[in-house]
Amino acid sequence: MNATRGKDWKGYPDLFLPKYVSMFPKGYVIDLGACTGSKGDNAIFLAEHGFEVEAFDRNTKLINELQEYAKGNNLTVRAIRNELTTLTIIPKRYSLALLTWSLMYIRKGERAGLVKMATKGLIPGGYIYLSAFSTEDPGFLICKDKLDEIEERTYFVPTRKMPVHFFDLDEMKELVDGLEIVAVKEGIEKDPNPKDDHFHGVVELLAKVPDK
Numbered sequence: 593m594n595a596t597r598g599k600d601w602k603g604y605p606d607l608f609l610p611k612y613v614s615m616f617p618k619g620y621v622i623d624l625g626a627c628t629g630s631k632g633d634n635a636i637f638l639a640e641h642g643f644e645v646e647a648f649d650r651n652t653k654l655i656n657e658l659q660e661y662a663k664g665n666n667l668t669v670r671a672i673r674n675e676l677t678t679l680t681i682i683p684k685r686y687s688l689a690l691l692t693w694s695l696m697y698i699r700k701g702e703r704a705g706l707v708k709m710a711t712k713g714l715i716p717g718g719y720i721y722l723s724a725f726s727t728e729d730p731g732f733l734i735c736k737d738k739l740d741e742i743e744e745r746t747y748f749v750p751t752r753k754m755p756v757h758f759f760d761l762d763e764m765k766e767l768v769d770g771l772e773i774v775a776v777k778e779g780i781e782k783d784p785n786p787k788d789d790h791f792h793g794v795v796e797l798l799a800k801v802p803d804k
């Protein structure tokens with residue numbers, strides 16, 4: 593297997609997905625900011641496990657690649673190019689909503705509303721999975737040192753032409769207030785992308801809406 597990113601990259605889903613996949617009610621998944629440097633690894637994993645995935649991302653090239661990969665592998669993925677901040681999410685449709693490694697690019701004024709709309713999009717007993725860089729990320733110190741703070745712990749990154757926000761766990765928990773927290777992960781981990789040897793500070797959370 594060629595281990596560099598690109599067409600041959602064999603992706604990996606985020607950790608809570610393989611661990612809890614059998615607990616998610618079968619049905620639709622909404623993946624918000626679905627694409628990675630190769631394809632939407634979470635979207636692909638969930639489609640391979642029998643879910644009907646609706647994957648949204650603003651990156652046209654990556655959305656097209658994801659759609660092509662899904663089609664070529666007979667996977668039920670609808671890859672849709674869209675801005676997360678202008679999206680309307682259908683209520684009570686999805687078994688699982690993902691905002692993995694995309695939430696940190698959403699500005700404070702839109703973050704809570706987006707998570708709330710995603711939560712309202714869940715069926716009873718559905719799950720929401722959030723993940724983002726944390727204040728333990730080495731990038732946090734670099735941003736603090738070199739860039740202007742546009743909101744608390746949010747910096748505009750000129751090379752990416754977008755803001756990045758560094759989370760703490762309490763703040764992430766607040767976004768899912770009222771839901772059952774199923775799993776939380778907080779710490780430092782090595783990025784498995786072999787092209788670039790680096791670590792991230794991360795916070796991840798899986799929460800469940802009540803069954804009724």
Ligand SMILES: C[S@@+](CC[C@H](N)C(=O)[O-])C[C@H]1O[C@@H](n2cnc3c(N)ncnc32)[C@H](O)[C@@H]1O
Pocket residue numbers: 606624625626627628632633634648649650651654674675676677691692693694697698
């Ligand atoms: C780091 S990737 C995360 C991919 C995937 N969710 C995962 O867990 O591997 C972030 C993705 O979010 C998308 N994204 C960030 N902000 C967005 C926005 N406002 N609207 C749509 N997509 C956005 C980017 O285009 C990028 O493909």
